[in-house]
Amino acid sequence: MSATLQRFDVRGLACVVTGAASGIGLAYAEVMAEHGARVSLFDLNATGLQAAGQRLRAQGADVRTAVVDVTDRAALQAAFERSASAHGGLDVLFANAGIDAGPGFLTPGNERNPAGSLEGLDEAHWDAVIATNLTSVFTSLRAAARLMKPKGSGSIIVTTSNAAIINEAIVGTPYMPAKAGAASLVRQAAMELARYGIRVNAIAPGPFVTNIAGGRLRNPADREAFQVRVPMHRVADTEEIKPLALFLASQASSFVTGAQLVIDGGQMLGRVD
Template identity: 60%
Template sequence: MRADALFDVRGLATIVTGAASGIGLACAEVMAANGARVTLMDRNANELENAVGRLTSDGMDVRGEVVDVTDRAGLNLAFDAAARVHGRMDVVFANAGVGGGAGFLTVKGERNPDGAFENISDQRWDDAVANNLSSMFWSIQAAVRHMKPQGGGRIIVTTSIAAIKAESVVGTPYMPVKAGAAHLVKQAALELARYGILVNAIAPGPFLTNISGRKMFDPDVRGYHERVVPMKRLGTTDEMMGLALFLASPASKYITGTQIVIDGGATLGSAD
């Protein structure tokens, strides 16, 4: 089979949440650049307008919906609107999420009281659950309501390597919510395979994005990841595009319930 047929996403009605920046924007861009019709969703109206404007001026078929994925009613309305405009819902990237905040260690290896277990506020815990877990549940639900009657679809959830391994420099609430999202993917995949709905996860390691107030660009944070990641660098968002396209395309049509790690080897351990 030819590569252009294996990776053919032309015309696919696609939604990407958290699409104004970083990994979500890369997913939206690679889909639209290859002929999909894409609705970009984000709570940041200005950045969303910029992203939609840039892709539109490059000739891509995209539109935007300002929505906060922690607002379940708003999320359902935005998904319904996208389905109305596109006429179907083939691919949903449930990607929007927020960073973990302070870990119990700084990147210099010192104890950080802000990240200590006993100091984590209810607000931080609730934010992590709402943005990184409940939002994924609601996004999958909203997608299924459209995909089941139409006879299939693809759902791709952005988790994290924090779903697999504990971390010292990332806030504690981030681990269980990402692990929860990863397990949710398996459960959804089990139930929905019968209906032709494939559900998979992308688990990134450290990527250079705007997450957590652009902390990945901080020289100390960046330097830490460059030391501990076996490939000695962070990922760039264009390096997410191949995996995003793979999971949305015929190339992956017998894959469901899996979580694909993309991390420069970070989950393997440290090396020289």
């Protein structure tokens, strides 16, 4: 193997993925497990978690699962500690769990949508999006910093969104500040933790076909509403995020910190009809 390819080696690394039962988090867990890392999968969804854990173990991976709600700070901290005891510390964290944005102030058909307007927004949904998509990133970063600092090394990857950078009318309003906040937290943590050998980066996806929002990108009308906003005129498969995850988790990205790597088929560049 070339010296360059060796830098992607993650064998034996202890890794935690939050929101690992489905979609992008499952892809992170799969690519790390396939390449020999020891992976702890955290998720609320016990059934999905069990299925993912069994499948990866059947492939010979050293995988454990923990049913945990990332918005429960004490439970999340405890899950990190149990995982570190079982896997000999923590080398890589993917803080990925996130929930649906809710309705945008425009429908996919470009109609005004009262349920997504500032006046109509459900306050409980606002609180849930901030708790899951932003505050849990802080809780996860803090737990990881506690475990990684004594080792003097580590890589933390946060799933943000291109919505952290560009606003989108058909995506729910609470998602924008939650993801922008998570992106800002990544940069702040990267500055603080650099001296301890810990790198912190973000992956900012555009539309990927997952189970988020009821798996709406599998619905042709919804998919088209997103595709027209993407210069490559398609949505993505979660397989496409795996190489980027491996890059950021490994020494292949040894001088990359505080970055937000966008993977969105050019959506950030603007619409091309």
